[in-house]
Amino acid sequence: MGSTRTPLMAGNWKMNLNHQEAVVLVQKLAWTLSDKRHDYGKVEVVVLPPFTDIRSVQTLVDGDRLSIGYGAQDVSFHDSGAYTGEISAGMLSKLGCSYVVVGHSERREYHAETDEVVNAKAHKALAAGMTPIVCVGEGLDVRKAGDQVSYTLAQVDGSLAGFTAEQVTGLVVAYEPVWAIGTGEVATPDDAQEVCGAIRARIREVHGDAAADGVRILYGGSVKAANVAGIMEKPDVDGCLVGGASLQVDEFGGICRFYDMPVL
Numbered sequence: 256m257g258s259t260r261t262p263l264m265a266g267n268w269k270m271n272l273n274h275q276e277a278v279v280l281v282q283k284l285a286w287t288l289s290d291k292r293h294d295y296g297k298v299e300v301v302v303l304p305p306f307t308d309i310r311s312v313q314t315l316v317d318g319d320r321l322s323i324g325y326g327a328q329d330v331s332f333h334d335s336g337a338y339t340g341e342i343s344a345g346m347l348s349k350l351g352c353s354y355v356v357v358g359h360s361e362r363r364e365y366h367a368e369t370d371e372v373v374n375a376k377a378h379k380a381l382a383a384g385m386t387p388i389v390c391v392g393e394g395l396d397v398r399k400a401g402d403q404v405s406y407t408l409a410q411v412d413g414s415l416a417g418f419t420a421e422q423v424t425g426l427v428v429a430y431e432p433v434w435a436i437g438t439g440e441v442a443t444p445d446d447a448q449e450v451c452g453a454i455r456a457r458i459r460e461v462h463g464d465a466a467a468d469g470v471r472i473l474y475g476g477s478v479k480a481a482n483v484a485g486i487m488e489k490p491d492v493d494g495c496l497v498g499g500a501s502l503q504v505d506e507f508g509g510i511c512r513f514y515d516m517p518v519l
């Protein structure tokens with residue numbers, strides 16, 4: 256990966272673990288990483304629990320002064336008011352969240368989120384002082400047709416509309432090919448590089464060198480301790496957005512220590 260960008264390993268727990276289980280997992284993760292004298296400045300570690308767990312994670316992280324960061328899996332594009340069931344960016348930043356996932360493929364698919372909605376959510380997250388993790392990626396049909404680059408770049412254009420170059424510099428974009436999510440079907444490191452490289456090139460074209468060199472681009476989709484090292488060797492992959500494996504402390508701990516892992 257690029258030498259100036261700090262790698263980011265983010266665990267998207269999805270709709271798993273209640274607040275008590277969340278505390279146990281974060282404690283175990285902190286213990287595992289401290290046992291290995293993990294340098295959080297070298298690889299940033301973030302967990303993304305369900306909303307109902309965030310307060311408990313905050314209390315643990317603050318109380319024990321852990322260097323593990325945390326964030327949310329979604330945010331409303333409304334600021335406040337009569338929007339039953341919604342959670343605002345202001346509420347999340349007040350809980351100390353530093354990241355918010357927007358546009359995960361599961362939200363795009365099951366909640367009909369468009370690039371416009373994703374873009375509005377990303378703007379709200381940034382305005383509240385959090386870093387959006389903007390997810391993009393193609394489904395199987397698009398991949399089979401060989402259109403993964405153009406499809407994903409169109410999502411990037413739509414989801415990042417209206418951002419300044421300075422804002423893009425601090426963003427995180429996650430390339431998650433839908434066919435590789437939760438299927439055990441991991442994209443090859445070359446597949447990940449192809450699209451992550453194209454995303455960076457598009458950002459360079461639209462926002463310039465500083466934005467392209469600063470933005471962190473993650474790969475997500477069936478990442479495990481056993482396959483992470485090969486993916487992280489690619490120059491345009493700056494980290495991983497991890498689903499299933501982030502629920503297992505040994506797996507996620509291994510992913511955070513990717514440089515200790517063999518390249519298979």
Ligand SMILES: O=C(CO)COP(=O)(O)O
Nearest residue numbers: 267436437476477498499
């Ligand atoms: O969707 C993902 C992370 O956001 C990837 O999930 P898996 O790692 O379970 O494939």
